[in-house]
Each structure stands twice: as structure tokens, then as C-alpha cells.
Amino acid sequence: MSEEDVPPSADATDGHLHWMREAMDMAEEALAAAEVPVGCVFVRDGRIIARARNRTNELRNATRHAELEAIDEILADATLTPAVTQYPLSETTLYVTVEPCIMCASALRQMGIKEVFYGCGNDRFGGCGSVLGVNSKLSHPIHAPYKAHGGYLREDAILVLRRFYITENTNAPIPKAKGNRVLKTDILPRSSSGDRD
Amino acid sequence: EEDISALDIQISVYAHGNAQDVIPEDELPFTRIRLVRDDEEDELIAINTQPAWVVDVPDARHTATMLSWLKKSGIETPTMSHLKRIRKQDGSLTVLLALTPEYPQVPALPDVPGLSEPYVVHVPSTVALTQVSLKHKNTLWPTVYAPRRKGEAEEWTRGKALWACKAMKRVVEEAQDAGRRGELPITAHVPIPYEKETRDAAQLPAPFLAHDTRMSTSHPLRHAVLNTIRAVADYRASSSTSLLSTPTPPPIPPPTDSSASIPLPGAAGTSRFVAEVQAPQNGAHYLLTSLTLFTTHEPCIMCSMALLHSRVKEVFYLTPMSRTGGCGSVACVPALKNVNHRYNLGRWRYLKGEPGAMADERSITIADDIDA
Numbered sequence: 001m002s003e004e005d006v007p008p009s010a011d012a013t014d015g016h017l018h019w020m021r022e023a024m025d026m027a028e029e030a031l032a033a034a035e036v037p038v039g040c041v042f043v044r045d046g047r048i049i050a051r052a053r054n055r056t057n058e059l060r061n062a063t064r065h066a067e068l069e070a071i072d073e074i075l076a077d078a079t080l081t082p083a084v085t086q087y088p089l090s091e092t093t094l095y096v097t098v099e100p101c102i103m104c105a106s107a108l109r110q111m112g113i114k115e116v117f118y119g120c121g122n123d124r125f126g127g128c129g130s131v132l133g134v135n136s137k138l139s140h141p142i143h144a145p146y147k148a149h150g151g152y153l154r155e156d157a158i159l160v161l162r163r164f165y166i167t168e169n170t171n172a173p174i175p176k177a178k179g180n181r182v183l184k185t186d187i188l189p190r191s192s193s194g195d196r197d
Numbered sequence: 198e199e200d201i202s203a204l205d206i207q208i209s210v211y212a213h214g215n216a217q218d219v220i221p222e223d224e225l226p227f228t229r230i231r232l233v234r235d236d237e238e239d240e241l242i243a244i245n246t247q248p249a250w251v252v253d254v255p256d257a258r259h260t261a262t263m264l265s266w267l268k269k270s271g272i273e274t275p276t277m278s279h280l281k282r283i284r285k286q287d288g289s290l291t292v293l294l295a296l297t298p299e300y301p302q303v304p305a306l307p308d309v310p311g312l313s314e315p316y317v318v319h320v321p322s323t324v325a326l327t328q329v330s331l332k333h334k335n336t337l338w339p340t341v342y343a344p345r346r347k348g349e350a351e352e353w354t355r356g357k358a359l360w361a362c363k364a365m366k367r368v369v370e371e372a373q374d375a376g377r378r379g380e381l382p383i384t385a386h387v388p389i390p391y392e393k394e395t396r397d398a399a400q401l402p403a404p405f406l407a408h409d410t411r412m413s414t415s416h417p418l419r420h421a422v423l424n425t426i427r428a429v430a431d432y433r434a435s436s437s438t439s440l441l442s443t444p445t446p447p448p449i450p451p452p453t454d455s456s457a458s459i460p461l462p463g464a465a466g467t468s469r470f471v472a473e474v475q476a477p478q479n480g481a482h483y484l485l486t487s488l489t490l491f492t493t494h495e496p497c498i499m500c501s502m503a504l505l506h507s508r509v510k511e512v513f514y515l516t517p518m519s520r521t522g523g524c525g526s527v528a529c530v531p532a533l534k535n536v537n538h539r540y541n542l543g544r545w546r547y548l549k550g551e552p553g554a555m556a557d558e559r560s561i562t563i564a565d566d567i568d569a
Contacts, residue, residue: 036301058434059431059434060431060433060484061426061507062426062508063427063507075415101506102501102530103502103506106499106523110418110499125502127502131533131536132498134498139527140520140521141521142566
């Protein structure tokens with residue numbers, strides 16, 4: 001996990017949590033659409049310029065993560081990306097419910113993202129330190145590193161993922177009742193530094 | 198004047214002789230990049246696992262029924278081939294249904310009396326390469342023992358080498374063409390598989406090929422590999438609209454993998470049964486499973502991970518990207534610990550003593566700080 005250089009003020013944390021709640025709404029939308037519940041918002045000049053969630057299932061494309069969906073939206077909008085530039089996100093901050101995967105972490109660096117805030121870490125694919133430090137540790141000949149901060153609404157992010165994995169299979173011909181399933185709600189604290197719990 | 202294409206020379210070399218002949222490792226048109234040492238997984242803690250759906254079958258007489266149902270159900274995928282279907286433990290019998298990442302929804306069960314609800318256990322992600330590893334892996338789930346023969350795994354025939362050379366030639370030609378039209382000369386290509394079994398399993402009726410379009414679209418992420426993955430996905434999505442349940446390839450599993458199993462149990466008596474099994478579907482042609490991708494340049498970190506998410510079988514590239522590449526240069530994404538899939542890697546090479554060996558590569562040179 002990435003570390004904070006300076007602990008943010010309470011006001012700053014409130015601001016980040018505000019945006020993260022918006023990202024969490026997108027994760028809920030993904031869950032409702034039977035997609036892996038990860039959501040994100042991109043914030044520029046104090047307003048959300050794009051919001052997105054996973055669409056891997058619908059599009060049969062394992063690369064259609066929330067971040068890449070939002071980036072396409074931003075680049076397709078001439079008011080948000082008026083001129084061709086190498087780093088269209090240099091004044092934009094990402095809030096995403098789960099640590100960006102290695103693919104998205106690299107995409108964000110190629111797009112020149114300003115900063116990233118995320119909910120929970122990602123032990124399998126995390127690209128901001130959990131599996132590979134694509135955001136800053138990995139060297140790149142031209143793209144600047146960016147900071148990624150975890151732990152914002154972490155428990156909510158974990159719980160929405162767990163809910164996904166015990167959801168009824170509503171696509172089945174006869175959906176099965178899963179009333180006897182127990183949603184595990186205990187969450188172990190993060191062991192690494194930079195923890196916000 | 199034109200330089201001689203080394204790929205043309207290779208094609209002519211492999212075009213002669215018996216297509217069934219096995220080509221010795223050092224005469225193949227590529228060098229394999231080794232991802233893991235065999236003894237690396239001898240420690241129990243080093244074993245990569247992934248969640249899978251299983252079901253308890255209390256009456257052993259129903260095993261055959263379950264297995265034949267499973268065959269027809271379509272939820273099995275080639276990525277389960279390293280796992281045995283049945284686990285016998287302490288007198289109880291459990292059947293493996295599907296890998297959760299490929300089939301996140303609870304599988305519907307056949308009308309067999311006494312089955313438990315499906316539940317999730319963590320199973321090994323790969324075959325056992327050593328006896329020690331086999332012993333460890335069997336404690337999680339019975340696993341196939343497949344020691345590597347000296348050197349490496351899969352044998353290549355002359356016919357398959359020719360197939361690969363032609364695929365790489367196609368990639369280079371397309372990249373040259375893209376370069377002439379003002380794009381970066383980077384191309385990726387998923388040909389129709391060489392082996393018939395793979396062709397049948399992959400259900401890919403046509404080759405897919407895409408070049409880099411970040412110049413013409415003013416989009417920094419329109420890389421050749423991502424464009425190719427999208428082309429295959431669009432084809433899959435358009436050709437399978439009538440599925441009852443859709444395979445979800447969850448790119449991000451819940452970060453709770455540390456526990457041995459996710460508690461999704463159910464009292465056996467509460468099962469309801471689905472009378473008609475769904476027609477065989479999705480599993481066999483899941484994303485890029487069992488497919489090979491050829492590309493002009495070593496993919497960047499983003500594209501290397503996109504290929505992992507897409508479960509590609511193997512990737513061959515012509516030009517290494519020493520400062521940006523994610524398949525062996527700056528990082529080796531398919532060799533990372535924890536990731537839930539590995540693909541094989543091959544770096545193209547020319548045969549010894551070949552004239553004009555660099556002509557193909559020169560025609561598609563890009564700056565070394567570009568993410569291919």
C-alpha cells in the first residue's frame with residue numbers, strides 16, 4: 001500500500017470521503033447490474049467530470065474496468081478534453097473504491113493522472129503497491145509518478161464486493177433462494193502502513 | 198531497394214519438410230521466457246490459489262451422473278484442466294463445478310438427490326510440477342501432476358512453427374502499413390489456432406488483428422493489444438446474445454483471499470433444482486482462453502495486464518521494449534506472485550546465419566520511451 005507523506009487534515013479527509021461516497025454509488029450500480037462492484041469518479045476543479053463502474057460482464061471484455069470506462073468518456077467529450085495533449089488528466093483526481101489494478105494503474109500514469117484515492121487494497125492485481133507499484137515505484141522514461149492513497153471507505157468497498165459474491169443468480173432459470181447465506185461482516189484491519197482505519 | 202525479410206526466409210524454411218516433425222527447442226523461431234522456477238512452489242505458502250465452486254455429493258452412486266451433467270453444463274473451462282473433478286476426503290465426496298472468477302454466480306445444480314448447496318473453496322491455480330508441490334496442492338484440492346520435461350513444456354511441430362511465422366509476418370506487414378498511414382507501427386494479432394482441438398474450443402472463426410490508433414484517435418490508450426482484445430470481445434458479445442447466464446470475468450476478486458474458504462454454505466435440504474441443464478456455452482470460448490497473440494513490440498504494463506485479465510494462453514513479440522515493456526523488461530507481469538493466471542511468453546528470434554535479419558524490425562522501429 002502507498003504511504004501518506006503528511007496526514008491530511010480533518011477537512012481534507014471529509015472532502016475525500018465525500019467524493020468516495022459518489023464512487024461507492026457507482027459500485028452499487030455495478031452490483032445491481034451483476035458486475036463486479038467497483039466504481040469511480042474523476043474530479044477536476046471541485047466537480048465530478050466522469051463517473052463509471054465495471055462493465056466487464058456486459059461487454060465480454062475483462063479490460064473494461066471502471067477507470068478505463070471513465071477515461072473513454074472524458075476523452076470523448078470535447079468540453080472536457082478540448083485540445084490534444086499528452087497528459088489529459090494532469091489536473092484531475094481519481095476516487096475509486098478498490099485500488100486500481102496493474103492495467104489501470106499503468107493507464108492512469110500514461111494519462112498523467114494527478115492523484116488517486118482508493119477504498120480497499122487489491123491483493124491479486126493491485127497496481128498501486130499491493131502487487132506492483134506501477135504508480136511510482138516502477139521506473140518509466142517519461143511518465144511522471146503519481147501518489148495513491150488507500151483506506152477511504154475501505155470497509156464499505158470490501159462489503160460491497162462480498163455482497164457480490166453471495167448474490168443470488170438471478171440469471172438462472174429458477175433463481176435459488178440464498179436466505180441461508182451469511183454475509184461476513186468482520187473486516188481485519190490493514191496490516192500495512194498508510195492505514196486509515 | 199528493399200531489404201530481405203527475415204520472416205520470409207523463416208517461412209520458406211519451415212514450409213519444407215514434414216509438418217508433423219517436432220522442431221528442436223533451439224531451432225524454434227522464438228526464445229521462451231521462463232516465468233517460474235519449478236522448485237519455487239515447493240513451499241505450501243507459495244502456492245497460488247483461486248476460489249472455485251464445489252458441491253458435496255453424499256451418495257457415491259450419483260458421482261457418474263454429476264460428472265456427465267458437468268460435461269454438458271458448459272461451466273467447465275479449459276483453465277480447470279489441472280484439477281481433478283472429484284475429491285474424496287474422510288468418506289465424503291465433493292465435485293468441482295467451476296472456477297469462481299470465471300463463473301461468479303452460484304451454479305445451478307442438476308436434479309440429484311441430497312446435493313449440498315454449492316460453496317467456495319480455494320484450489321491451486323496451476324498443475325503440480327514437483328512431487329513436493331503435488332503433496333501440498335492435494336491438501337487443497339486433488340491436482341494433476343505434470344513434471345516438466347527437460348527444458349520446457351509444449352512441443353512445436355514444423356507446421357505450427359510455420360503457422361507462427363506467418364502470423365508474425367502478418368503482424369509486421371500490418372504495422373508497416375499502419376506506420377505509412379501516420380499511426381505508430383505497432384500491431385497485435387490473434388490468429389485462428391493451429392490445432393483443431395483448440396480451434397473447436399476457442400470458437401474463433403476468423404483471425405483478429407488491430408493496430409495502434411492513438412495518433413488518429415488522440416487517445417493515449419488506444420494501443421494495439423487493447424484494440425485487439427476489444428475486437429475479440431465485441432465479436433463474442435455480438436455472437437452470444439441468447440445466453441441464460443453470462444460468464445463474469447471479475448477483474449478484481451474480493452480482497453478477502455486470505456481465508457481458506459468464503460463461507461457460503463447451505464443446509465443440504467434447501468437446494469432447489471434446475472430441471473433442464475443449460476446448453477453448452479460460454480466456458481469454452483471465454484475471452485482469449487487458449488488463444489495465442491502475436492505482436493510487433495513487447496506490450497507495455499497496461500497491455501501486459503490486460504492480456505492477463507483476458508486469460509490469453511501465450512504471447513509472442515518481435516521487439517523487446519527495454520524501458521517500457523511489461524513482458525520481461527521493466528516488469529514481467531505474467532510472472533508476478535499472486536496473479537490468478539499466467540501466460541507463456543516468447544521473444545522472436547531469427548535463425549542462425551540468416552541474411553538481412555533485422556530488416557523486419559527496422560521497418561517498425563519506435564522510440565524506446567513509448568509504451569507499446
